[in-house]
Amino acid sequence: MSPNPSFTIEAATDALHAMRAARPLVQNITNYVAMTISANVLLAVGASPAMVHATEEVDDFVAISNALVINIGTLSPTWIEGMQRAAKRAVALAKPWVLDPVGCGATKFRTDFAVEMSRAGPSIIRGNASEIMSLAGAAGAGGKGVDSTASSDAAMEAGKALARASGAVVAITGETDYVTDGTTVVAITGGSPLMPLSTALGCALSATVAAFAAVRPPFEAAVAAIAVYGAAGAAAATRVTGPGHLPAELCDALYVADADMIARYATIRVVDEVNV
Ligand SMILES: Nc1ncnc2c1ncn2[C@@H]1O[C@H](COP(=O)(O)OP(=O)(O)O)[C@@H](O)[C@H]1O
Ligand SMILES: Cc1ncsc1CCOP(=O)(O)O
Numbered sequence: 109m110s111p112n113p114s115f116t117i118e119a120a121t122d123a124l125h126a127m128r129a130a131r132p133l134v135q136n137i138t139n140y141v142a143m144t145i146s147a148n149v150l151l152a153v154g155a156s157p158a159m160v161h162a163t164e165e166v167d168d169f170v171a172i173s174n175a176l177v178i179n180i181g182t183l184s185p186t187w188i189e190g191m192q193r194a195a196k197r198a199v200a201l202a203k204p205w206v207l208d209p210v211g212c213g214a215t216k217f218r219t220d221f222a223v224e225m226s227r228a229g230p231s232i233i234r235g236n237a238s239e240i241m242s243l244a245g246a247a248g249a250g251g252k253g254v255d256s257t258a259s260s261d262a263a264m265e266a267g268k269a270l271a272r273a274s275g276a277v278v279a280i281t282g283e284t285d286y287v288t289d290g291t292t293v294v295a296i297t298g299g300s301p302l303m304p305l306s307t308a309l310g311c312a313l314s315a316t317v318a319a320f321a322a323v324r325p326p327f328e329a330a331v332a333a334i335a336v337y338g339a340a341g342a343a344a345a346t347r348v349t350g351p352g353h354l355p356a357e358l359c360d361a362l363y364v365a366d367a368d369m370i371a372r373y374a375t376i377r378v379v380d381e382v383n384v
């Protein structure tokens with residue numbers, strides 16, 4: 109069977125070039141830990157970041173943005189209204205938006221709000237395995253704070269169920285990354301075991317997914333962004349002796365990412381396609 113042309117290294121490379129040509133403005137309502145690395149990653153890969161969350165300006169800012177990220181990492185009541193408004197505005201204006209349900213499962217406050225946002229029309233939900241399982245309501249789900257205690261393989265069925273329930277494309281990251289719309293599952297390899305040891309690299313990936321969603325439909329955007337990011341992460345890991353310098357090397361690798369880097373360090377494979 110010939111590979112689905114939407115989910116190949118070539119398609120990911122084309123999406124990277126299209127994203128860089130468009131230099132999309134990505135609005136980030138994100139956590140305090142992730143703000144700087146997310147902005148640096150977006151700039152390095154070729155997008156234009158803005159960290160904007162005040163309730164008073166989200167309507168206007170979503171209107172001028174090409175994509176939006178809502179990340180609940182340092183959730184507090186004063187941010188909730190801005191997140192709700194931004195999601196509503198993005199849906200009304202048909203702008204793509206990505207939900208990163210950081211720490212979903214850790215507390216009732218966080219889980220309830222993540223569930224609410226998952227029902228507010230995200231284009232893509234990107235989280236680690238524990239977050240996706242918990243958001244899907246899977247039995248026994250729950251990580252260690254913002255870190256996953258499950259493998260992405262273990263979360264695949266939960267991811268499919270979440271995609272079907274929410275209407276969003278769901279991306280589960282870990283050693284292997286999976287992207288699903290509830291019917292088709294695409295597996296992506298790349299990255300490095302050092303990546304979860306450097307904070308907010310998942311958050312910065314969610315921001316990168318949003319940048320690609322400005323130029324491609326959600327499923328293709330998520331696969332392409334994850335492949336590019338995974339390849340850059342793997343390339344970066346060859347240049348460091350530990351997690352400390354990884355964010356800087358990741359930015360440098362994203363800046364020069366090209367067809368050769370993606371082909372050398374990432375794989376993309378359709379693992380499950382059900383015709384329904
Ligand atoms: N064991 C691993 N091997 C290779 N890459 C990994 C591994 N764990 C995580 N990654 C990569 O790290 C990035 C962030 O994913 P993850 O750590 O799952 O997110 P989060 O930071 O939200 O928990 C992704 O690009 C993912 O592919
Ligand atoms: C450590 C931490 N605490 C609250 S948000 C945050 C960052 C989490 O980033 P990531 O999910 O990308 O590891």
Ligand SMILES: [Mg+2]
Binds near residue numbers: 210254311
């Ligand atoms: Mg995370």
